[in-house]
Amino acid sequence: MKRLLLIFLFFAFWMVPLLAVAEESYTFDPAETEKKPYHVGGYFEFKPILYGLNHDSAFYKVRFFNDPRGQNLLEANGRIQLEGSYEKNIFRIYAKTNTDLKSSYSGESERSTFYEFYGSVKPSSNLKFDVGKKTMKWGKGYAWNPVAFVDRPKDPDDPETGMEGYMLATADYIKSMDGPLKTFSFTPVLFPVYDHVNDTFGNNYKLNVAGRFYFLLYDTDIDLLFMTGGSRTDRYGVDFSRNISTSFEVHGELAYVRNFQKNVLDINGHPYPVEGDAVSYVIGIRHLTTFDLTTIIEYYHNGMGFSGDDMKNYYGYITRGYDTYQTTGNAIALGNAQQMAEGSYGRASAMENYLYVRFSQKEPFDILYFTPSITGMMNTDDQSWSLTPELLYTGITNWEFRLRTGIIAGARNSDFGEKQNDYRIELRVGYYF
Amino acid sequence: MSSAKAHNLRENNMIKKLLLICLLIVPVACPAFAEDGKALLGQVDRNLNPESYESYRKLINIEPSGAKKEFTLFTVKKGIDKVASLFLAPASEKGRSTLRLGDNMWLYIPNIGKPIRITSLQSVVGGVFNNADILQLDYTAEYNVEKVEEKGTQYLLYLKAKTKSVAYDKLKIWADKDKNLPTKIECLTEAKMLIKTLYFKDVKDFGGGIVRPAVIETDSPLYKGYKSVMILAKIKEKTFKDEAFTLTFMPNLESLR
Numbered sequence: 240m241k242r243l244l245l246i247f248l249f250f251a252f253w254m255v256p257l258l259a260v261a262e263e264s265y266t267f268d269p270a271e272t273e274k275k276p277y278h279v280g281g282y283f284e285f286k287p288i289l290y291g292l293n294h295d296s297a298f299y300k301v302r303f304f305n306d307p308r309g310q311n312l313l314e315a316n317g318r319i320q321l322e323g324s325y326e327k328n329i330f331r332i333y334a335k336t337n338t339d340l341k342s343s344y345s346g347e348s349e350r351s352t353f354y355e356f357y358g359s360v361k362p363s364s365n366l367k368f369d370v371g372k373k374t375m376k377w378g379k380g381y382a383w384n385p386v387a388f389v390d391r392p393k394d395p396d397d398p399e400t401g402m403e404g405y406m407l408a409t410a411d412y413i414k415s416m417d418g419p420l421k422t423f424s425f426t427p428v429l430f431p432v433y434d435h436v437n438d439t440f441g442n443n444y445k446l447n448v449a450g451r452f453y454f455l456l457y458d459t460d461i462d463l464l465f466m467t468g469g470s471r472t473d474r475y476g477v478d479f480s481r482n483i484s485t486s487f488e489v490h491g492e493l494a495y496v497r498n499f500q501k502n503v504l505d506i507n508g509h510p511y512p513v514e515g516d517a518v519s520y521v522i523g524i525r526h527l528t529t530f531d532l533t534t535i536i537e538y539y540h541n542g543m544g545f546s547g548d549d550m551k552n553y554y555g556y557i558t559r560g561y562d563t564y565q566t567t568g569n570a571i572a573l574g575n576a577q578q579m580a581e582g583s584y585g586r587a588s589a590m591e592n593y594l595y596v597r598f599s600q601k602e603p604f605d606i607l608y609f610t611p612s613i614t615g616m617m618n619t620d621d622q623s624w625s626l627t628p629e630l631l632y633t634g635i636t637n638w639e640f641r642l643r644t645g646i647i648a649g650a651r652n653s654d655f656g657e658k659q660n661d662y663r664i665e666l667r668v669g670y671y672f
Numbered sequence: 673m674s675s676a677k678a679h680n681l682r683e684n685n686m687i688k689k690l691l692l693i694c695l696l697i698v699p700v701a702c703p704a705f706a707e708d709g710k711a712l713l714g715q716v717d718r719n720l721n722p723e724s725y726e727s728y729r730k731l732i733n734i735e736p737s738g739a740k741k742e743f744t745l746f747t748v749k750k751g752i753d754k755v756a757s758l759f760l761a762p763a764s765e766k767g768r769s770t771l772r773l774g775d776n777m778w779l780y781i782p783n784i785g786k787p788i789r790i791t792s793l794q795s796v797v798g799g800v801f802n803n804a805d806i807l808q809l810d811y812t813a814e815y816n817v818e819k820v821e822e823k824g825t826q827y828l829l830y831l832k833a834k835t836k837s838v839a840y841d842k843l844k845i846w847a848d849k850d851k852n853l854p855t856k857i858e859c860l861t862e863a864k865m866l867i868k869t870l871y872f873k874d875v876k877d878f879g880g881g882i883v884r885p886a887v888i889e890t891d892s893p894l895y896k897g898y899k900s901v902m903i904l905a906k907i908k909e910k911t912f913k914d915e916a917f918t919l920t921f922m923p924n925l926e927s928l929r
């Protein structure tokens with residue numbers, strides 16, 4: 240924790256002279272517009288979080304059964320992202336690293352990786368090839384993207400955070416036209432899964448093929464998407480986005496996954512496989528009022544998610560395992576439950592039906608660059624929910640300050656009711672350079 | 673009939689005749705007037721910028737306290753309805769790009785990684801300039817001229833939006849008669865409520881025959897005490913392929929520089 244604070248103070252102290260410069264009178268030197276062949280930049284973040292623990296919840300028991308904590312848990316997180324690019328003629332190379340630092344009750348940890356690292360060739364304005372590690376970010380949904388077949392799952396709690404990419408080879412072919420079809424583009428993707436190459440994605444030793452066809456047709460964005468190849472079962476998707484008026488947008492996604500398999504627990508805690516075709520979809524709107532209130536509403540059906548009974552069986556398995564541990568010290572069941580929590584049972588939006596509502600008011604009371612917002616997410620099957628009020632200020636050039644609180648509520652055996660925390664308070668201070 | 677009554681009758685007949693003449697003249701004169709206004713507005717458009725161009729601009733938001741925030745943009749435009757902008761600075765915005773195709777607008781944020789639809793009344797930079805101001809199309813593309821008045825050394829053009837999707841329903845443009853360049857524009861709602869005023873200043877020769885104001889200041893009764901300034905550093909005529917104005921191309925706008 241001290242180390243993280245020291246790093247933050249060092250950066251803050253170093254940047255103060257730059258803040259003073261930002262207050263000087265403006266000029267526009269044409270030299271500022273000169274293009275350089277290289278670019279170097281980055282982002283630094285300090286994020287302390289206070290968790291209010293729910294000692295009766297299933298996920299608290301799984302995580303802390305052999306190391307019980309008090310009512311609260313303080314954690315300090317840091318993040319350093321560096322990015323650089325070099326461009327010459329039709330060639331470009333781009334890299335973005337990410338280092339996550341964490342200081343909590345269990346000690347300090349650090350994980351560094353390349354989020355992206357790829358080379359590009361652009362022989363013409365309508366054709367581009369990329370090879371390397373890259374994020375594709377397919378889909379139109381804000382909180383969820385069931386058609387993002389070649390991306391890691393998005394965190395609906397923080398959908399705008401940068402994500403780690405996958406190793407792949409891709410191309411973009413673009414064609415513009417007059418008439419109702421204004422734009423067509425095709426993005427094929429070769430997606431290898433081998434030892435040390437995307438090996439957490441799915442079945443090994445497969446070369447997968449994915450693709451996206453994009454159309455701007457009658458002022459509507461439409462994508463047709465697919466992925467096949469064996470690492471995961473074949474899947475097909477479609478998405479759309481359209482402005483109904485200048486202040487009202489609608490969007491949606493639909494994914495069809497063939498022969499999807501998942502392992503679930505029966506009432507006695509025995510795992511068994513479930514296989515079948517699955518359909519997931521998102522439908523949503525984005526609306527802006529004349530007084531700058533933006534509303535985002537999305538409904539998500541996760542056809543690959545767990546049903547209420549599946550989750551009840553899992554929570555029951557944890558409860559029995561916890562009781563066994565308390566009486567005998569045998570932690571085998573809880574160890575298994577921990578593994579399942581790290582897999583599909585513990586991921587965000589693991590169940591079937593969710594509603595997401597976000598209101599953000601831009602610059603209320605004439606406070607420039609200040610955006611308060613409130614986000615609610617509900618599991619519509621069990622009516623458990625989370626509510627996240629947030630204050631964001633970006634008034635100091637290159638700095639971003641965000642204070643948010645997360646309140647979680649739900650009955651026993653419900654999605655949010657069995658989360659590790661009852662609430663959390665989080666401050667994020669970010670600096671771009 | 674008394675002489676006073678006879679006089680009144682003659683007067684009434686005269687007024688009726690005058691009204692009739694006016695009614696006959698107005699429908700004939702208005703289209704010509706509108707045509708003149710349209711041509712005048714077209715000249716204002718072409719004097720402000722070529723139909724297809726690239727430019728470098730700086731936007732500065734100034735708060736009542738004097739605090740400033742600056743954004744540097746590279747902008748490309750093609751034809752009447754295609755505009756794209758790339759943020760070059762500050763570091764927190766670098767790499768963001770915006771695209772406008774007619775009434776459609778998108779914002780690409782590198783972290784989010786895909787273009788999201790935005791609206792003309794929102795502002796990607798905060799402050800008084802909104803997205804329609806930043807991704808400005810030709811005035812003739814979005815407005816009809818309702819009326820032109822002469823005000824000393826200036827024309828005053830009254831504009832009405834062609835469709836409901838245009839950011840401002842009405843514009844009043846004061847344009848210099850000699851240079852055919854705007855000096856002031858008032859942006860109004862359908863109910864004639866003033867949303868903002870743009871002031872065009874510092875006429876400068878940018879080369880290639882482009883002589884236009886280098887500074888546009890704006891204030892708004894909706895943002896009392898706040899001011900935003902747009903400074904043009906470079907502008908030159910240039911054409912781009914249509915493919916540069918597509919969602920797929922948004923992450924690659926830098927390659928056009």
